[in-house]
Amino acid sequence: MAIVQNWLPPSREHWETVCYIWQFFPLITAAQWVLDWYPQGKTSIDSRFNIPGKIGWATMESAGFLTLSYIMYSLPGELGIEQLPWGNWIMAGCFVVHYLYRAVLAPLYLNPSMSPIHPFVWLLAFGFQIFNATSIGGWLAGYGPTTVQDWAGRYWAMEIGLVIWAWGLMANIFHDDDLRQIRRAADRKQRAEAEKLGKSPEGVDKVYMLPKNGLFKYVLHAHYLCEWIEWAGYWMIGGWNCHPARAFLVNEITTMLPRALQGKRWYEKKFGKDKVGSRKAVIPGLV
Numbered sequence: 001m002a003i004v005q006n007w008l009p010p011s012r013e014h015w016e017t018v019c020y021i022w023q024f025f026p027l028i029t030a031a032q033w034v035l036d037w038y039p040q041g042k043t044s045i046d047s048r049f050n051i052p053g054k055i056g057w058a059t060m061e062s063a064g065f066l067t068l069s070y071i072m073y074s075l076p077g078e079l080g081i082e083q084l085p086w087g088n089w090i091m092a093g094c095f096v097v098h099y100l101y102r103a104v105l106a107p108l109y110l111n112p113s114m115s116p117i118h119p120f121v122w123l124l125a126f127g128f129q130i131f132n133a134t135s136i137g138g139w140l141a142g143y144g145p146t147t148v149q150d151w152a153g154r155y156w157a158m159e160i161g162l163v164i165w166a167w168g169l170m171a172n173i174f175h176d177d178d179l180r181q182i183r184r185a186a187d188r189k190q191r192a193e194a195e196k197l198g199k200s201p202e203g204v205d206k207v208y209m210l211p212k213n214g215l216f217k218y219v220l221h222a223h224y225l226c227e228w229i230e231w232a233g234y235w236m237i238g239g240w241n242c243h244p245a246r247a248f249l250v251n252e253i254t255t256m257l258p259r260a261l262q263g264k265r266w267y268e269k270k271f272g273k274d275k276v277g278s279r280k281a282v283i284p285g286l287v
């Protein structure tokens, strides 16, 4: 059953259009190289249109795994495919696992606080999710490999890709958690002091410190780097010709690299260049 006829799930023609347009997403995010205006996270602004951070992240990021899941559920039947090969389901599973963490667990259960998001950033991220999930979902649910033979001969590459994907995800979570730990520790300290003084704690919104553990010793956005490694592994599972996985990786890097450079400027301004030291923005020894 189609939710939006020929779009959700997409017809082959519409899927090809989505994949074509999706390649040009880096042109939109190129604005980040010249603009410092990015009303989210560290650089969030006061605006009456702001969306609370946790709700914003949960809603914009859920769009992706819900769209992909629906395409996996509905498209094969429409195309008369009885059973998709297990490689397709593994890739769909990896995608859903990542976004259950990113869209549900992290914002709603794990993160102590998240800065508000301007609707402009929310819309761009929502659009990212819909395009990406349609591109990958269409490939996995009928327009890419549809038989076990389509995957044959590349099991070794799939296995290595899966291992890289899993390590990338775990390392991304580890470094995300290092940032959480800063606010958890601040929260504990505030609560202890507030109890002594008989006051209520101030809250840990906008409490920032320089992260130090793991790859944060070398780069200020170690969690970004690990996420890129994760999705590079994902592309390897799908293979060189899996253009949706390639577009995903390219679009993530072209969005997150200028953001990381902006983040480095922010850290230097807040803590001083001497405190930041020789740490790079996101790739050790390079940028």
Ligand SMILES: NC(=O)c1ccc[n+]([C@@H]2O[C@H](COP(=O)([O-])OP(=O)(O)OC[C@H]3O[C@@H](n4cnc5c(N)ncnc54)[C@H](OP(=O)(O)O)[C@@H]3O)[C@@H](O)[C@H]2O)c1
Pocket (backbone or CB within 6 Å): 040, 041, 042, 053, 111, 113, 114, 115, 116, 172, 176, 179, 180, 182, 183, 205, 206, 207, 208, 209, 210, 211, 223, 224, 227, 252, 255, 256, 259
């Ligand atoms: N940004 C993107 O374009 C993008 C795209 C795809 C995937 N992701 C992934 O999504 C995750 C979050 O991305 P993000 O850009 O929101 O990361 P981020 O700016 O580093 O923020 C992550 C979380 O940690 C807090 N935080 C950040 N720096 C901190 C510090 N120095 N001290 C204490 N707390 C700190 C943030 O609080 P505040 O919200 O209050 O700043 C937020 O809750 C990452 O794992 C990233 O790989 C991001």
